[in-house]
Amino acid sequence: MxxxxxxxxxxxxxxxxxxxxxxxxxxxxxxxxxxxxxxxxxxxxxxxxxxxxxxxxxxxxxxxxxxxxxxxxxxxxxxxxxxxxxxxxxxxxxxxxxxxxxxxxxxxxxxxxxxxxxxxxxxxxxxxxxxxxxxxxxxxxxxxxxxxxxxxxxxxxxxxxxxxxxxxxxxxxxxxxxxxxxxxxxxxxxxxxxxxxxxxxxxxxxxxxxxxxxxxxxxxSTQISVKAFATVIDTFEIIIRLLLNYKDTPEMREICSKYVGVYVFTNYPLIKPLMPRINRMLTKNGIKLILPDRKALNVLRWLFGWKLSIRIIKALNL
Missing domain, CATH: 3.90.550.10 (Spore Coat Polysaccharide Biosynthesis Protein SpsA; Chain A)
Structure with missing residues (x-):
């Protein structure tokens, strides 16, 4: 035993x-x-x-x-x-x-x-x-x-x-x-x-x-319903609170802004119906949406190819 x-x-x-x-x-x-x-x-x-x-x-x-x-x-x-x-x-x-x-x-x-x-x-x-x-x-x-x-x-x-x-x-x-x-x-x-x-x-x-x-x-991870995406936004709000409770600094807010921005970029227009909800979440926590730098995306594309680059970005955000 x-x-x-x-x-x-x-x-x-x-x-x-x-x-x-x-x-x-x-x-x-x-x-x-x-x-x-x-x-x-x-x-x-x-x-x-x-x-x-x-x-x-x-x-x-x-x-x-x-x-x-x-x-x-x-x-x-x-x-x-x-x-x-x-x-x-x-x-x-x-x-x-x-x-x-x-x-x-x-x-x-x-x-x-x-x-x-x-x-x-x-x-x-x-x-x-x-x-x-x-x-x-x-x-x-x-x-x-x-x-x-x-x-x-x-x-x-x-x-x-x-x-x-x-x-x-x-x-x-x-x-x-x-x-x-x-x-x-x-x-x-x-x-x-x-x-x-x-x-x-x-x-x-x-x-x-x-x-x-x-x-x-x-x-x-393959669920693409609006309900599933809405759950992700709920988890983001939980995690953002954890991070800002730990360190409420401009640097931490920028980290949160960019993370949510990558998620929006890689899942749009599927999450378009949820954008008002996302904006409310961002406003409530005092952060802005920062979309990915196209130069960074081009570097990933050059290193790994476009399909793998998108997979890397999506995997980072589940």
Missing amino acids: VESNYSSPLVSVCIPMYNVSEYIEETLQKILKQSYQNIEVVIVDDHSTDDSYQKAQKFESKKVKVFKNKKKGGNAARNLAFEKSSGDYIKFMDSDDYCSETMIERQLERMLKDGTEETLIHSPLKMLEPDGRIYSLPRFIDQDFVPGIELLVAIWNQEGWNVPHCHLMHRHLIVKSGGWDETVLKNQDAEFFARVAAVADMALSVDDVFAIWRQTKKGV
Whole structure:
């Protein structure tokens, strides 16, 4: 039976699952091959309509637990997975992703050596395309940040971004952050980890391991309804408040202005109906909309090609 002790604490990998029949077996096979073995995997199926649940059930063991979501939605599934978990340390992971084989071991080593129960550990990510290509995007956030909210500042300063399984944290930090907001439809992980970073004493980097983020063209990040976009605006307002409560300076306001500007630029005209709402949010927080510099876009285009440049910009803003 998996168990926890001071030198080898239990790590729970919490996975929400929805219609990933094509990937769930590989995801579970890889997580069970982690070099650090005192782990448990807690999967919560979010009412899949394919055979994902049946495939996951085949892996059930002392280390792997599979549940059905009591409610509906990815964040509800994440909260239930956390509720069912027993580990001192938690890693959230989407059901079609995976990470390098020593990631948990290396992150836990750094946590136990330099961190506290309020520390966030983070590592780089690599993109996995449907054709099998794996590559990294430009990022400058693979460093230590004190306090942890400085990681959020760097992300909103468009220096890079993380996905859920880039992180490892003590369960205390999740409780302190308030858990996953089940009303959020889009930008879910960015909103959650913004609140985590805001209450973290440090965000420590382990940059010799990495998360793999599979590009499936499915999932929450592909939702394009006005309702989903409206949720993003709600999360932006939450994050802007966190940043301005931390440092209400002209520089921080400019960071917020540019971040929202990139989002508007890359999603217009789909979000045109929401522009009055966006303007109200900006006015309420005393910031202006700053659209991207065309020169910067041209540099990205020259370096990566137009299609990849747009993907980089969109990924920075989910």
